[in-house]
Amino acid sequence: MGRNCELNPPVLTRFNAWGDRMDQVNTCNDWKEMKKISAEEGLVAHGYLRNSDKFSRLHQFAKIYLFAPSSGMYSCPLAMLDGAAFVLESLLKDNNNEVLSNAFSRLTSKDCNKFWTSGQWMTEKAGGSDVANATETVAHKQKNGTYKLYGYKWFTSATDADMALTLARVLDESGNAPPGTKGLSLFYLETRKNESKTASGLNGIQILRLKDKLGTRQLPTGELLLDGTVAHLVGEHGKGVRLISGMLTVTRIHNSVWSAASMKRILLLSKDYATKRQAFGTLLCDHPLHIQTLARMEVESRAAFLLTFEVIRLLGVIEVGGGNEMERNLLRLLTPIAKLYTAKQAISVASEGLESFGGAGYLEDTGLPGILRDAQVLSIWEGTTNILALDTLRAIAKSKGQVLNSFFESVNARLSGVTDSGNKDLKSSVAKVSIATGDLRAFINQSSANGHDGLFLAARDFAYSLFRIYSAVLILEHAAWAEATPSDQHAASIWCSQDLSPAANNCRISAYTKKTSVLNRELVYN
Numbered sequence: 001m002g003r004n005c006e007l008n009p010p011v012l013t014r015f016n017a018w019g020d021r022m023d024q025v026n027t028c029n030d031w032k033e034m035k036k037i038s039a040e041e042g043l044v045a046h047g048y049l050r051n052s053d054k055f056s057r058l059h060q061f062a063k064i065y066l067f068a069p070s071s072g073m074y075s076c077p078l079a080m081l082d083g084a085a086f087v088l089e090s091l092l093k094d095n096n097n098e099v100l101s102n103a104f105s106r107l108t109s110k111d112c113n114k115f116w117t118s119g120q121w122m123t124e125k126a127g128g129s130d131v132a133n134a135t136e137t138v139a140h141k142q143k144n145g146t147y148k149l150y151g152y153k154w155f156t157s158a159t160d161a162d163m164a165l166t167l168a169r170v171l172d173e174s175g176n177a178p179p180g181t182k183g184l185s186l187f188y189l190e191t192r193k194n195e196s197k198t199a200s201g202l203n204g205i206q207i208l209r210l211k212d213k214l215g216t217r218q219l220p221t222g223e224l225l226l227d228g229t230v231a232h233l234v235g236e237h238g239k240g241v242r243l244i245s246g247m248l249t250v251t252r253i254h255n256s257v258w259s260a261a262s263m264k265r266i267l268l269l270s271k272d273y274a275t276k277r278q279a280f281g282t283l284l285c286d287h288p289l290h291i292q293t294l295a296r297m298e299v300e301s302r303a304a305f306l307l308t309f310e311v312i313r314l315l316g317v318i319e320v321g322g323g324n325e326m327e328r329n330l331l332r333l334l335t336p337i338a339k340l341y342t343a344k345q346a347i348s349v350a351s352e353g354l355e356s357f358g359g360a361g362y363l364e365d366t367g368l369p370g371i372l373r374d375a376q377v378l379s380i381w382e383g384t385t386n387i388l389a390l391d392t393l394r395a396i397a398k399s400k401g402q403v404l405n406s407f408f409e410s411v412n413a414r415l416s417g418v419t420d421s422g423n424k425d426l427k428s429s430v431a432k433v434s435i436a437t438g439d440l441r442a443f444i445n446q447s448s449a450n451g452h453d454g455l456f457l458a459a460r461d462f463a464y465s466l467f468r469i470y471s472a473v474l475i476l477e478h479a480a481w482a483e484a485t486p487s488d489q490h491a492a493s494i495w496c497s498q499d500l501s502p503a504a505n506n507c508r509i510s511a512y513t514k515k516t517s518v519l520n521r522e523l524v525y526n
């Protein structure tokens with residue numbers, strides 16, 4: 001079914017035979033079936049029913065991890081609807097709102113006749129990273145308290161969604177709105193209106209075109225013109241970016257799950273193929289160099305899985321009981337880290353995986369190229385690598401460094417746990433992580449002493465360091481279990497043998513100065 005979704009991508013019919021605007025997105029039957037399966041399997045509902053208490057998110061995401069690589073990218077609408085449910089649930093805790101309550105119950109329903117999906121429309125033509133300055137959509141207040149939205153949404157992934165959360169600037173009586181973040185408010189809208197006078201039945205929305213994309217061809221990603229779309233303000237005026245950030249937390253976790261799941265899928269295929277294909281008189285699985293390549297893919301996949309599911313565990317704990325300060329800090333810090341790093345890993349593992357099939361990996365009828373095409377988007381949407389690296393610095397600055405203290409405290413506590421397990425085979429790996437952690441701390445102290453500029457230029461390497469160190473700790477913990485095998489210890493040894501703290505690497509310290517920025521510019525443009 002997932003494969004069929006790629007082979008039968010959505011088609012937009014803009015006009016009917018009589019010239020009326022239809023703006024109808026036709027998706028294939030398998031795509032529609034995915035919606036039904038998602039509802040019935042509770043792929044979002046489990047996270048909110050909380051039948052497994054603080055493990056409910058783990059339960060939900062374990063299912064999504066299994067579903068994702070075969071879902072024909074249906075994980076994408078699920079991610080956005082989960083993000084919307086997260087935002088609505090937190091708002092409904094303090095305010096009883098019939099419209100939002102109805103939407104929440106639909107998003108979290110296991111009844112496929114009631115179940116809704118949601119879009120997340122943030123990106124406009126002028127930019128998707130700098131949302132505050134790029135958003136030109138405006139909102140006019142109506143006498144009945146609703147708003148009408150006018151604007152152009154440049155990327156909307158679930159054009160077939162039932163509802164959406166979006167950003168717009170509320171105009172005052174003289175037609176002005178504050179610029180930047182302060183002027184942005186969050187709106188809820190339903191995409192269809194029963195009383196709509198237009199042939200399309202849409203709520204003041206025109207679907208101008210579907211994007212012609214490298215991958216994610218299963219998804220109806222469209223450009224929308226909002227022309228009097230009736231919408232409801234969500235939360236306070238001017239708090240749009242902060243409110244939608246809750247949504248981003250959840251969708252970024254979904255992105256990480258997709259990354260981890262996609263790596264596992266290509267790895268399983270590569271492993272299988274290696275037991276069937278012969279070269280130079282032996283099966284590929286008997287060529288040590290080929291198996292080294294697969295072993296490295298395996299280690300990347302494990303690290304991505306462990307860190308992502310640790311973030312999910314934290315989310316579940318916090319949603320049920322609020323969590324302690326360390327857990328809240330770690331969730332805030334590790335969410336962008338997990339998203340940015342696992343996305344890059346997914347692209348590189350998919351590429352390596354295709355190569356492990358030789359020429360067959362390049363052929364469309366194997367279905368393999370789609371894995372690489374789809375992986376490439378993971379580092380672009382939901383915040384690019386650099387934007388997420390900067391988000392890490394935002395989290396640190398906003399908490400006045402507390403999130404970093406929690407990080408180091410947690411790393412040290414967990415490393416001590418590994419040491420206490422008495423497993424001698426892990427000793428040298430533990431020592432490597434301890435040294436890398438110490439180096440990173442020293443690097444941060446030095447950057448702070450030099451002013452904050454250095455840390456901005458180091459942001460990406462710094463984020464990589466956080467990911468590699470925290471994953472190292474998780475892989476080591478796993479390898480220290482009584483049930484662990486020598487393979488788990490070998491995986492830990494491979495992971496810990498890389499440069500665990502690229503930001504702190506001695507020859508790099510001088511690489512983040514203003515002078516280096518100037519030289520980089522020369523290098524790129526001269």
Ligand code: UCC
Pocket residue numbers: 073075076079080120121122123128129130131132157181241242243245246248249251252254255258380381382383384387391394398
């Ligand atoms: O791409 C998209 C959908 C793709 C399809 C879904 C796929 C899901 C995965 C599926 C797997 C198959 S939707 C578009 C995604 N767009 C982005 O991710 C935007 C990227 N840009 C950023 O992330 C920026 O950092 C912004 C827009 C979030 C913020 O930029 P600003 O303007 O510099 O923001 P400020 O002024 O720093 O922050 C405004 C407020 C602050 O709070 P207050 O007002 O209390 O001071 C920040 O602390 O927002 C708060 N804030 C956050 N809070 C900002 N970011 C966060 C955060 N991550 N967590 C908590």
Ligand code: FAD
Pocket residue numbers: 120121122123126127128129130155156157158213216221377380381382383384385386387
């Ligand atoms: P830009 O913001 O112009 O960024 C260009 C480059 O500049 C990037 O490499 C970025 O990292 C870098 N950069 C920008 N600012 C900085 C900085 N301060 N420091 C360092 N580097 C920087 N959006 C939605 O809202 N809803 C959707 O449903 C949706 N679906 C999408 C589906 C697909 C298939 C794709 C490809 C995109 C989708 N998007 C969606 C849009 C996506 O979120 C944006 O493309 C993304 O956020 C980047 O924005 P941009 O394209 O404007 O790039």
